[in-house]
Amino acid sequence: MTDKDMAARHNKPFWEVKTLAEMTQEEWESVCDGCGKCCLHKLQDEYDDAVYYTSVACRLLDCESCQCKDYPNRTQHVPDCVQLSKENVDTLGWMPSTCAYRLLSEGKGLPDWHPLVTGDPKSPINAGMSVQGMCIPEEEAHPDLTRYIVKWPA
Numbered sequence: 070m071t072d073k074d075m076a077a078r079h080n081k082p083f084w085e086v087k088t089l090a091e092m093t094q095e096e097w098e099s100v101c102d103g104c105g106k107c108c109l110h111k112l113q114d115e116y117d118d119a120v121y122y123t124s125v126a127c128r129l130l131d132c133e134s135c136q137c138k139d140y141p142n143r144t145q146h147v148p149d150c151v152q153l154s155k156e157n158v159d160t161l162g163w164m165p166s167t168c169a170y171r172l173l174s175e176g177k178g179l180p181d182w183h184p185l186v187t188g189d190p191k192s193p194i195n196a197g198m199s200v201q202g203m204c205i206p207e208e209e210a211h212p213d214l215t216r217y218i219v220k221w222p223a
Contacts, residue, residue, distance in 0.1 A: 089173055090155050102183050104193045105135035105200040106165040110214055120163045123217040128207040135199045
């Protein structure tokens, strides 16, 4: 690589020059756009493994801010919470198609509404790409989650 190539690489944002595996923990965490879509309950068909998204939020998801109420301790409260990691990011096919981790894993760029692009942590909400106003808390939902299946993410 020439000096010019190296200089050009260093002028690009980290998500354009590093793989997910190369990111620091801080960079990794910043890739999350905070949309809350992965925190919605999903149903998987036992016959064909198809995944269906619902509008029912995990009990720890704040439906207004689209943030986890106790992110550092979430697995203590919700034992089946899937911790997205560098090791499993490529295996979670149920992640929303708009998920930044999924997009980067697939070799795509970040959407123009992503907070790393805009500099605004509320840009997913402002762009209508979050679950704000589109989900209900788990404790308010009927036990039959099939009632809440939605075309999600849009």
